[in-house]
Amino acid sequence: MFGAAMGLAPHLLHHVGLFAGTALVAGLAGTVLFGVLGLAMMTPMLLRLRSRFSSWWAPGVAVLLFAAMFAGSTLVIGPALRGAGNSAPQPGPSHSIPAGGHTRHHG
Structure with missing residues (x-):
């Protein structure tokens, strides 16, 4: 239950408010x-792994897996969902100057 609440935390903080939500979860x-x-939420699990295996290898592997999954989520999945890296050209402002319109007053 606690893990599910921590998984929902980024989404819930997004709805805190325009300024607070942006300040907490942006960038x-x-x-x-x-x-x-x-x-921090992994600490109890890491301590249980340490006592179960009588070594720091199991908690170390768990932290490495967490880091890999977090990096994949942050660097691959997040940008894909946001559409970052979309190199489609964006239309610019359309502004046309009639022929001779600018040089007319330079006489």
Whole structure:
């Protein structure tokens, strides 16, 4: 239940408000915030893994898997969902100057 709540946290913070939601989850600050929160939420599991296997290898592998999944989510899935990297040309403003319209007053 707690894990599900932490998984929903980015989406729920998005709805906090225009300024607060943007300030909390936008860009590098949001990425770091949720990376640190994810590691903090893993602490009880990491401690259980440490006691079960009597080694830091299992928690180390778990942290590496978390880092790989977080990086994949942040660097691949997130930009794909936002449409970042879409290189389709955007239409610019249309402004036309009639022939001779500008040089007419330069006499």
